[in-house]
Amino acid sequence: MNDGEIMIKGGTPVASMDEEMDSMDLNPHAQVCLQHLLRVWLGFERDLSTVPLLRRIDLGTYTVEDHLCLLRNLRQQVIEGSRWITRAASSFDRNHAEIRSTIISHAVDEHRDYELLELDYVASGGHIEDVQGMERNIGSEALHGYLMHRSSRPNPIDLLGAMWIIEGLGEKMARSWAERIQELTGLSEDSTRFMSYHGHNDSEHMLRFYEMLDEVCIDEAGVASIVKTAKVVARLYRLQLEEVQHGLK
Amino acid sequence: MSVYITSTGAFLPGPPIAIEEVEGVLGAVNGKPSSLRVQIQKANKIQTRHYAIDANQQTTHSNTEMAANAASQCLDRAFVAKENVGMLAVATTQGDLPAPGMASMVQAELGLAELEILTTHGICSSSMMALKAAWNSLRLDEHEAALVVSSELASRLLKKQRYEAATKSTFAEKRIDFNTEFLRWMLSDGAGALLLQNKPAPKGMSLRIDWMRGFSHAHAFPTCMSVGSAGRVEDARTWQDYDSYAEAEIDGALLLRQDVRLLDNILRMGVDGYLRLVQEGVSKPLDVDHFLCHYSSHHFRDKILDLLDAAGVGIPEERWWTNLYTRGNTGAASLFIMLDEFLRTDEIEVKEGEKILCFVPESGRFNTTYMQLTVVKG
Numbered sequence: 001m002n003d004g005e006i007m008i009k010g011g012t013p014v015a016s017m018d019e020e021m022d023s024m025d026l027n028p029h030a031q032v033c034l035q036h037l038l039r040v041w042l043g044f045e046r047d048l049s050t051v052p053l054l055r056r057i058d059l060g061t062y063t064v065e066d067h068l069c070l071l072r073n074l075r076q077q078v079i080e081g082s083r084w085i086t087r088a089a090s091s092f093d094r095n096h097a098e099i100r101s102t103i104i105s106h107a108v109d110e111h112r113d114y115e116l117l118e119l120d121y122v123a124s125g126g127h128i129e130d131v132q133g134m135e136r137n138i139g140s141e142a143l144h145g146y147l148m149h150r151s152s153r154p155n156p157i158d159l160l161g162a163m164w165i166i167e168g169l170g171e172k173m174a175r176s177w178a179e180r181i182q183e184l185t186g187l188s189e190d191s192t193r194f195m196s197y198h199g200h201n202d203s204e205h206m207l208r209f210y211e212m213l214d215e216v217c218i219d220e221a222g223v224a225s226i227v228k229t230a231k232v233v234a235r236l237y238r239l240q241l242e243e244v245q246h247g248l249k
Numbered sequence: 250m251s252v253y254i255t256s257t258g259a260f261l262p263g264p265p266i267a268i269e270e271v272e273g274v275l276g277a278v279n280g281k282p283s284s285l286r287v288q289i290q291k292a293n294k295i296q297t298r299h300y301a302i303d304a305n306q307q308t309t310h311s312n313t314e315m316a317a318n319a320a321s322q323c324l325d326r327a328f329v330a331k332e333n334v335g336m337l338a339v340a341t342t343q344g345d346l347p348a349p350g351m352a353s354m355v356q357a358e359l360g361l362a363e364l365e366i367l368t369t370h371g372i373c374s375s376s377m378m379a380l381k382a383a384w385n386s387l388r389l390d391e392h393e394a395a396l397v398v399s400s401e402l403a404s405r406l407l408k409k410q411r412y413e414a415a416t417k418s419t420f421a422e423k424r425i426d427f428n429t430e431f432l433r434w435m436l437s438d439g440a441g442a443l444l445l446q447n448k449p450a451p452k453g454m455s456l457r458i459d460w461m462r463g464f465s466h467a468h469a470f471p472t473c474m475s476v477g478s479a480g481r482v483e484d485a486r487t488w489q490d491y492d493s494y495a496e497a498e499i500d501g502a503l504l505l506r507q508d509v510r511l512l513d514n515i516l517r518m519g520v521d522g523y524l525r526l527v528q529e530g531v532s533k534p535l536d537v538d539h540f541l542c543h544y545s546s547h548h549f550r551d552k553i554l555d556l557l558d559a560a561g562v563g564i565p566e567e568r569w570w571t572n573l574y575t576r577g578n579t580g581a582a583s584l585f586i587m588l589d590e591f592l593r594t595d596e597i598e599v600k601e602g603e604k605i606l607c608f609v610p611e612s613g614r615f616n617t618t619y620m621q622l623t624v625v626k627g
Binding site: 008024028032034035036037038042043046047049052056058059060176180210 | 254292298430466468469470471482510511513514517519520521524525527530553556559
């Protein structure tokens with residue numbers, strides 16, 4: 001519950017970001033793209049509620065074992081995430097220097113996030129070798145393969161759709177999962193740092209995303225490719241989460 | 250065929266009850282004032298509301314009587330004789346009797362002879378279900394007029410005796426008491442009625458129904474607002490599975506619950522449905538002159554609304570209109586009570602040709618319903 005004033009992590013009131021966002025006028029194609037992306041996100045978020053492991057967060061039956069399982073399965077995605085994003089940066093030519101800079105700085109921020117996740121795993125009572133030795137699950141294989149394929153193409157602006165989904169999920173983990181998981185499992189903050197961390201600077205990320213969208217989404221083809229990639233990534237990400245409890249052997 | 254809302258009526262029982270008087274009416278559970286009341290009331294910002302129970306928690310008006318009072322006012326204001334009303338559709342969360350349907354009881358109370366009846370069962374969106382069925386009946390040319398009534402008597406579920414009897418409930422154990430108490434300081438009683446006709450009223454304003462749509466997401470989400478289970482994941486029994494109703498009550502299976510944690514999802518699905526209608530070209534944000542929503546705008550102080558603005562489809566706050574703060578949250582009856590006052594208020598000028606977008610979300614298991622009306626003059 002809150003009394004109408006929403007604070008984001010770090011204590012910055014949303015209102016101060018509102019002003020910056022209000023002055024942000026997206027071009028009409030970027031606006032249409034954002035409408036579609038919002039729906040892809042909302043559908044993705046809703047369908048996550050049907051993933052058995054995540055439904056237990058909703059129902060209040062999520063356990064320490066569930067948390068270890070989730071972290072084990074997320075690690076590969078986090079490691080591969082830094083790879084496709086740097087690949088994408090190198091696929092933009094000099095006419096896309098601005099977006100390339102943004103993506104490179106984003107990759108620098110996050111490319112060692114998996115180390116945080118490993119510490120969470122140990123703090124949750126897991127053995128480091130179990131998380132480090134975990135191979136990609138079936139969904140992670142599909143997601144990683146798709147993202148490496150798309151990011152190897154010239155000027156892959158459609159990957160804004162991928163960032164939209166993956167960043168959105170990071171924000172959701174911080175907003176709705178981290179504290180709830182601590183409450184349900186009795187684990188400490190040390191076990192959910194990877195999740196909480198993604199709530200930091202969320203409004204700043206959003207603003208940067210708008211700027212990129214406004215810059216590169218300038219025709220119908222751009223809208224279509226960004227939205228399609230967002231849809232594929234949403235589906236494959238959910239597949240990855242559905243596959244967490246299936247053994248690979 | 251076009252169908253018009255040609256008359257409206259509302260009934261709110263008893264005097265307006267101010268924030269600090271609410272616990273005096275519903276009663277302090279086991280004599281102890283609630284520690285959550287102030288916090289929840291501060292969040293919902295409702296200043297006054299009405300109850301069909303008195304300070305001794307005795308019922309002053311039945312749900313059927315409230316529905317009939319709103320319906321009578323609606324018929325008294327209409328330019329059509331009640332004999333011409335061919336259909337009565339009634340919505341409520343909980344009628345006075347579990348069976349038969351509430352429409353039978355309201356029909357009898359109103360003395361409407363030999364007409365088609367419909368009772369819709371649900372929570373807030375049941376009013377939109379009843380309205381849509383009546384609208385469709387007129388569109389099929391089966392009737393020339395239909396009366397749609399929605400009435401709620403939530404206070405009978407919220408009075409102190411309900412909580413005091415639930416001695417083995419999660420509420421009594423303080424396990425998740427926020428969920429069982431949340432709606433206690435939110436919901437109140439009242440009824441609203443709309444008359445539909447196949448032509449506008451000869452005088453004054455009528456509202457043409459342009460379209461109605463609904464999207465339910467029960468397939469994906471757990472139940473969020475309910476009566477009938479004890480609220481324990483491990484216990485699948487519902488109220489009729491207990492050996493006696495008394496046991497069900499002791500166990501808390503008859504308490505009204507809201508899983509507050511899941512509540513965000515109703516706003517998010519509300520936005521999704523709205524965007525869907527925009528994308529399908531059904532709703533045109535620039536054409537919306539007034540936005541009537543069953544929730545108030547401050548509930549939606551969410552980042553997602555900033556996203557709607559950035560995407561160029563936000564509805565500016567000055568177009569939102571509600572009477573929730575003074576009439577209370579009356580569940581399924583809210584929108585009808587809102588429409589009734591909207592057409593009469595001096596706060597804003599309603600002009601011919603203006604479009605009104607109505608939104609009724611139901612958190613029960615995430616149903617979102619939408620309607621667009623156009624102001625027509627006779």
